[in-house]
Amino acid sequence: MNIVITQDYEEMSMQSAKFVAENLLKDSKKISIGLATGSTPTGMYDILVPIINLGIFNERVFFYNIDEYCNIDLNKNGTCKKYLLDNFYSKVSINAKNIYFLDEFNYKNYDNVISDFGGFDVLILGIGKNGHIAYNEPGTSFNSLTHIQELSVESKMQHEVDFGSIDNVPEKAVTIGIKTIMNSKCILLMASGKEKAKIIKKSLKGEIDKQVPASVLQLHPNLHVVLDKEAASLL
Numbered sequence: 616m617n618i619v620i621t622q623d624y625e626e627m628s629m630q631s632a633k634f635v636a637e638n639l640l641k642d643s644k645k646i647s648i649g650l651a652t653g654s655t656p657t658g659m660y661d662i663l664v665p666i667i668n669l670g671i672f673n674e675r676v677f678f679y680n681i682d683e684y685c686n687i688d689l690n691k692n693g694t695c696k697k698y699l700l701d702n703f704y705s706k707v708s709i710n711a712k713n714i715y716f717l718d719e720f721n722y723k724n725y726d727n728v729i730s731d732f733g734g735f736d737v738l739i740l741g742i743g744k745n746g747h748i749a750y751n752e753p754g755t756s757f758n759s760l761t762h763i764q765e766l767s768v769e770s771k772m773q774h775e776v777d778f779g780s781i782d783n784v785p786e787k788a789v790t791i792g793i794k795t796i797m798n799s800k801c802i803l804l805m806a807s808g809k810e811k812a813k814i815i816k817k818s819l820k821g822e823i824d825k826q827v828p829a830s831v832l833q834l835h836p837n838l839h840v841v842l843d844k845e846a847a848s849l850l
């Protein structure tokens with residue numbers, strides 16, 4: 616595991632974008648990238664937009680979201696689709712056929728689509744305060760593939776601001792599984808802020824335990840972690 620500790624959110628975003636860009640430039644083959652949503656990667660997407668718009672990768676980069684809420688109009692605020700459209704896809708000049716949206720209706724085929732690439736080339740992850748990655752909540756099997764997941768109260772509270780109130784947060788989400796995550800060739804885990812410090816310590820230095828989903832990442836052979844100094848403060 617390679618851990619980079621940065622001064623602040625801006626530097627975390629810059630270092631993360633640099634890592635993704637280096638992977639894009641590594642060779643000229645097709646590349647698949649799994650994209651996290653949430654407040655953490657927004658700054659990184661801003662930095663990646665002009666890099667993608669250089670136009671040198673357009674046809675060979677494929678983007679995938681990694682989770683999505685169920686039972687909700689996906690054009691509404693708070694959904695992963697809307698987040699990615701607003702923060703990334705609407706700003707980059709890429710072919711629509713290179714963007715794949717996961718939802719509750721197409722998820723059964725998602726692992727096949729991803730495994731056609733031999734797993735994600737780069738998977739970008741944030742982390743929930745309870746250790747969830749994508750939307751794999753505590754207790755999820757390390758053997759899980761893409762599935763529907765009941766959301767924990769903690770996760771719903773973490774995202775109530777995205778939906779206006781906790782009552783508007785959907786009860787369920789569809790998410791790539793832990794096995795899907797671990798099949799990625801390379802994983803970038805990002806975290807910022809002191810409210811992530813405890814779970815970052817537990818996940819990266821604690822016991823590997825399905826009650827802390829992110830702890831499984833310790834077993835990944837190619838994990839790159841970028842933290843700001845607050846998120847890294849207990850390491």
Ligand code: GLP
Pocket residue numbers: 651652653654655656682740741742743747748749750770
């Ligand atoms: C949500 C998303 C995850 C994300 C996590 C962290 O649950 N589904 O993909 O990593 O939140 O969110 P934030 O970056 O806002 O803390």
